[in-house]
Amino acid sequence: ACGGSSDAGSTGSSSDSAASSGSSSSGEPFKVVVLSDGAANDQSWSNSVADGLNEIDPSLDVESDFVGPLTTADEYQQQGSSYASNGFDMILITNGGQTSAAVQIAEQFPDVTVCQGPISPTEDDLASFPSNFCAWNLKQQDGTFLAGVVAGLVTQTDVIGSVAGGEFPAVVRQPEGFILGARCVNPDVTIDIQYTGSFSDVGAAQAAAQTEIAGGADVLLSAVDSAVRGLYAAAEGAPRPTFVIPSYFDSYEQAPETVLTSVLYNLNGITADLIAKGAQGELGDADGGDEQYFNYDYANLNVGELADFHGNAAITPEIEAKLAEIEGKLRDGTITVPGEDGADMPLSENGAGSTIDPASIGC
Amino acid sequence: MVIRPPLALELIGITKRYGSFTANDSIDVRVEAGEVHVLLGENGAGKSTLLNTVYGHQRPDSGSILVNGREVAFASPADALAAGIGMVHQHFSLVDSFTVAQNVVLGDEPARGGLLQSAAAERAVQATADRVGWDFDVRRPVGELAVSGQQRVEILKLLHRGARILLLDEPTALLSPTEIDGLLETLDGLRASGCSIVLVTHKLREVTAIADHVTVIRHGQVRQVLGRGEFDEGVLAAAMTGRDRVEPAAVGAPAGGAVTAPRAVAPAGDVLLELSGVSARSDAGTPALQDLSLHVRAGEIVGLAGVEGNGQHELVEAIAGLRPVQSGRIALGGTDVTGWSPRRVRATGLGVVPADRRGWGVVPEMTLVENLALNEVAAGRDRRGGVLQWRAMRRRAQQLVSDYDIRPGNLDATAGSLSGGNMQKLVLARELSAGPRVVVASSPTWGLDVGAVEAVHDRIRAVRDAGTAVLLSSLDLDEVLALADRVLVIYRGRITLDVPRAELRDDGFALAMIGGSVAA
Amino acid sequence: MNTVVLATLLVIAIQLMAPVLWASLGEIVAERSGVLNIGTEGCLLLGAWASALVLSHGQSLFVALVAGIGVGVLTGGLLAVLYVWRRVDQIIGGIMVNLLALGLTTALWTLLRGDETSGNAPSLPIPLLSDIPVVGEALFDQNIFVYASIVAAVALFFVLQRTRWGLRLRAAGEAPAALDAAGVSVRRLRVSGLVVGSALAALGGTTLVLTSGAGSFVFDMSAGRGFIALGVVLLARWNPLLALLITAVFGLLQALQFQAQSIGWLSGVPTDVWIAAPYVVAIIAVAVAHGTRYPRAVGVAWTGH
Amino acid sequence: MENALRARALPVVGSVAMSAVLVVLLLLASGVNPFAAISALAQGAVGNAYSIGQTLTIATVLAFTGLAACVPFTAKLWNVGGEGQLYMGAVASVLTGLSLPDSLPSGVVVALAVVAGALGGAVWAMIPGLLTAFVGASEMIVSLLLNFVAITAASFVVTTVVPDSSGQGTQRLPRDTRLETIWPEGGVNISLVLVVLVVTAVAVLWRWSRFGFAVRAVGLGRDSARLAGFSTRSVTVSTFAVGGAAAGLGGAALVLGATGQLTLGLSADYGFIGVAVALVAGLRPLFILPSAVLFAALSVGSNNLQVAVGLPKDLGSVLVAVLVLALLATHVIRLRGRAS
């Protein structure tokens, strides 16, 4: 459902597909590998990233590969260098915790473009990155904000919940954006946020969700990646109709009864966009482009679009209308969801979403 | 011509090799129905190997086994049991936490659809016990029984399974004299009821008391077969060792018999080892030593007699600093060493010859050099500037190996590769050569053959004569009588008898060991 | 603490208990037979993987159950080859088996999974009893696999005490020489112990998939439960009923973590403290229960028949 | 020495060959050309300067964790907590590096951070050491369970105590307070020299010190050693301390290396693979180095499997496990004195 579908490509090589030196002038394809923290078919973050590989403009003659799940810094380094040594031109890392590993690969292989995210680098960080390195970020809170809008309208109990894995900024911003969105349309909503410390422990995720449900929550946002299964399990056994909003991938098929919608961050679009930029030599200041940091949000690349409701009865036409209105405001900048850094109240701080005044951001 | 009934068990040309070493070399044994047939031989002669082969633990390399005239081949003990052969091993094979009944029926449990019929099992076991005339509470956990009781359970197991041929490997090693007499009586009864018994023992007195036939094995080969009337202790000892004639006295004679006399004059040395009012607990937490007091003087061997499990282990461990003492005082050479670590206790001049030489005496996988240096290194000697002095250690090891005639004397071989006797010599070499003021020795000749026993006894007498105080604890009464200048009896963690060897009266002595009241 | 909170706590505790309980039961059987199975974590993971795999190809719950058990049996067979036949050291072998299971399930789930989806196994409210306030729901309205684990604990207790196999199994762990002398093959007993034990542990994985995983596999989803089980077994002194009790306590401890995040005055405690709590408690308990000795022959390979 | 080497190395080679056969069969079964896979593996491990560097870097860490297993194992004590000790070493090291004042010379900071790493691992390992020595707890279970506690503690430090902007790693140490790189390809740093020194030191201790003698004696004959006057308690505590210190150094080598930070998934089971390293080395300290290189090569090389032949890289740990199990099952590696 994402943009980027394009003209039928000619198979010939494009003259500017050379972001890197060496192998590229003679019609060699532009080779890129994605290193991610999940499997290509995890029906979550990595699945969405991997889907992006099929959406690359065919005219660019890109050859791609995908590796996941990778967990430790060493694995990223080893995989990265393995591909780099095998003549790949670009390495895209979709794990926010691996900046050091990514920078190291970039330093070791100056001819290869290395992109890593999601991160929100400081000015100092950006200055210290090598020239063949690029950072990317996605404004997840735009997406969970929209999910919050839906949740705020759907909830019967005025209590919503979120189960999250690790307690670090890239995760914290998700539930905080969620409650902010809900409060934007429903001032009475409160949230129960649980951190389980694991993205794979379905038992813990389920227990956390059950606790929230027992406390009255009837719409749950997942920030636990693959352990979202535990949330389905909890919602299925709930005493009242309870919905789950998974992330990254339209998960309707996984649990048609409980999935309200999914927050799609358009990771596929981001992936395709970054690779296209790479193939066209726009990445890294060494090759003429001077951008090192790409921050994707709802306004610029539909980051945070919600998946189809698949005819869910809880979604009334009024709700759809309200949602469309908020989407419009997000797109035109009337509403600006706070970022992760900022003087006032970064959204990656615990409790921010429940304390920021919705009116102050344009609701 | 008389038609003789087939032999109960006939072994023909049994050969068993371990690698290049031949443990059983074409051995023939003929066991008649209803007899007690003794296998006699030095340590390592191959007796246990032979029994294990018959019982299906291992297959012979060649040779055949006939039971009641029919050739058999056992792949496992189960086959042997099915053919009516049962074996009691040198080390018991009982499940301590199981009841007598459970132990007895194990492997042939009355069950319906996999469900145990406990009541039926208990009744059946009780019936078997009654048949032999043993009084058992079949519901009692075996771990709570005394050694002799456990031994009976072992035999009961075989009888219950219908075994008619019993293979008993050193069943008397752990028993008190009274218990041995009881066992011999039992065997006599079984023989009378038609069972055939193959008995392994090192104690010649038992052989003369019960054997119908004796097969003497040396170096894996049958040397002699003797029938009743053809042997006495001297003949047997000679046949075993291959020497002309061995004085039974050296082996240890019956209590009160002719023995090497203890020294005529009682030594008047200083008290070098003294325990006063010592109490300690066993591993299980039960009282093991209760207000125990004893002393040993310089130049004196004090023999500590007693039935297995009356606190001997704990006593040795308490002296060595391995077991915490709850109350009382232990003094070595006048120094109070109560509560000291083994290292400090050792430093005051204590040598220990433990009963279990493989487990407590040597480190089997270390070399002779390392084993001979064990104490010195532990004491922090044998090093200069923190660096171990291997050359000096080696030199001393070489010296000890030749002094104590440890064979084979390859310094770099592991101690575990030594035979039992040589392993014991190694322990003695280490413990006695440092000039200890006190030596505590537990069953120092346990399981050793006649020749080895002599060597060990000579060494112990030699240190005694050099002025060392020796506390000798032994399950073997004969040994205590052969060596001790003064005899103590330990019973339930207390010293119940303390008399000079010369004044010892046989009856009171034996009685004391099983807890009878004593008038010495 | 109000009754809703209490009821939730109990429901969650019991449901968190089930996979650990299965693993503990499996470990009890293995250790009773004289084999220390450090590979329990791997068995759990493999069981979860197999069940989820067949479910993802559209198979029924029953097939998933069979697949879980089947993989457990196969794993037990492999362990038997290693520990019983080849006498591989059990601690090292176990660590390697865990490594193997983690790599294998991750790689093969990626390669082989289907795309059918399924949900949890159904709950089974027991009439009347499940209406009792607070405890009713916790005890009598649970997933069928949760009940099954409890039944299995009771059954295993009975089997160990009252059956011929149980008696022999215990003998194999306590005094294999006695069993051998009685003409029973120690090896065969241990093989059966490993196969049954691994199958029970694998059922823990199946349970995880079908009570919490909504029928799906997640990489490393066992999350250390097999290791907790090792401690549980020690504390329970190889008694299945005690294991039931102890795993329930562990479940409660873990369940508290989530209440704590909701309850105001406890929310200041870092989440990590709660996550580490079951392990810390297990360590303390293992240290305090120092008198506990393994069945005498555990960890020692049998060299005879 | 030479004979010992040959006696040790020959069967290892034989069994490596045997498990190679096993793996080849596995590969054939999954439809992959085994030669392509194996050459990919070799390429990945030693194919170019960079991969050689990486292999050496990982080998350094594995040699440390191998030592962490080897030292207590020699006294027949099961330290399977190398993973947690590594993490605690990393935590101590990073916290020290970050908290020391800038005014200190960077060399001093690095040295103190390394020492802190060793101490962190040692202190953590003393928990099972002391509990075993004085309370009689099972050192195996305690050390195993402590891994989880350590990893959680490290995660707390990362996300809460000194997080960087992502919250998934600690703040980074300045470049001049990281370990000096001695070979830029693959970022091989001075910890390689350190591990060789440490391993050699242990080998020397084993042969020439009372401590080494005591550890071997206790390992090979606990009761005899006790009776001779060696203290099993002090051997228990000290072997765990030394082993923990080694694992802690492994953690320090990781965080003070190229990245200069502690991240959430710092170790790819290095603590557990260390157990295999120690075993394949036959518990002989010097053999730990080649053994660590072997496992590092397997693990680094297997990363090349996917790019070259399309096999999931997780098969790398499968490969390691199969190799070790094959070595164990063929009795090429055998624990001495394990029968009791």
Ligand SMILES: Nc1ncnc2c1ncn2[C@@H]1O[C@H](COP(=O)(O)OP(=O)(O)OP(=O)(O)O)[C@@H](O)[C@H]1O
């Ligand atoms: N398990 C074994 N494996 C290989 N060789 C062994 C083994 N046990 C003993 N030996 C060797 O077999 C030989 C005979 O040992 P054995 O125990 O029979 O000695 P022995 O004749 O009884 O001596 P002693 O009277 O001193 O006990 C010895 O040289 C010993 O090293």
Ligand SMILES: Nc1ncnc2c1ncn2[C@@H]1O[C@H](COP(=O)(O)OP(=O)(O)OP(=O)(O)O)[C@@H](O)[C@H]1O
């Ligand atoms: N499994 C084995 N491997 C190698 N050698 C063995 C083995 N078992 C026994 N031996 C050796 O075979 C020889 C005979 O041992 P066996 O145990 O039969 O002697 P024995 O006559 O019973 O001695 P003892 O009187 O000490 O019990 C000994 O040298 C022993 O060391």
Ligand SMILES: [Mg+2]
């Ligand atoms: Mg012998």
Ligand SMILES: [Mg+2]
């Ligand atoms: Mg014998």
